[in-house]
Amino acid sequence: MHDLNADLNAGLRPVSRDTWWVLAVRGLLAVIFGVIALAWPGITLLALVYVFAAYAIVNGLFTIAGAFREVNKGSRGWMIFSGIVGVIVGIIVATWPAITAIVLLWMIGAWFVVTGLLEIIAAVNARRRIDGDWGLMLAGVLSVVFGVVLVIWPAAGALSLAWLIGVLAVILGLSLFYLAFRVRKMPA
Template identity: 35%
Template sequence: MSLARNWWAFLLRGLMALLFGVIALLLPGPTLVSLALLLAAYLLVDGTFALIAGVRAIAKHQRWGHFILEGVAGLVAGVLAIMMPGATILALILIMAFWAILTGVLELMAARRVGPGGGRAWLLVGGVLSIILGVLMVVVPPAGGYAIVFLVGTYAFAWGILLVAWGFQLRHLHIRLERSSEVGALGSTRPASS
């Protein structure tokens, strides 16, 4: 299972999300321009790791579309955040809302294809959280930069926890799979008894 083999990518994505969330929550004073640049960096890293997961899935002849779409969405949102640092608060909210909703939909789609032991629950929770955040940003735009920092920081922190937990779950699955393949390999190399 390639997801289990690439557990480290989910763990890194989670740690990046946690780091971004902590910075956003502890330092609410920076302007939205600073938040846009931090968000752009996170989106670019997250999109890159999603693309890596997609390319690895392609190489293994497994389902890859949702990873590639998530990666491209993250990269496009990151580039837009870099190119428009002086954009209005509403424009930044809409970019983040689009990314959150699209990511949430893609994660829900991915959850349909992942087996029960492969982290389906984490994808479902993460997808629903992403969609809720995106819809809230569109329907009730936050009054100011602090509200955006709080919303995005809280979301990134919660998403980071989910990704880290999923990464560890996949790591345990990977170890189990390696052990079972080692036991199988040992059993097949034993000399036949006479």
């Protein structure tokens, strides 16, 4: 029988010296996504939908792949769940781009909340291996806050949404870059 408490206690441990590059790729994708949203704030919601869908799918696939690393054995279930949620949200958004803006914002908001909560769990458990690290915790908190804002105030205009998403994605990406290079310098 699967022990859910063991998974919760193990948490997400995305910190392994040989997988630092996965965090860096996730950070790069987040920064690219954020820069696109900031550079073209007047971009149509349809284009933003496709950019977000691609980001969610790629991020989800990397999370699933990371679950099968030996270092993540104890938290494999949570990582697979997080990755599957990202892939499913990305596919839904790409498949039905004409869904209403409110539903889209709720889906994006829910995705940010789930991802952020899982990153917070990972950060709490990563503290044991990386002293004084705040990168993943900051990324998780920002994701949760942004997701809640999108769920509570979905009527925000597409222009405001593009700026909010852009700023969050850049900060999230930079936080993941910081964490990636901290992990890279960890002792083996």
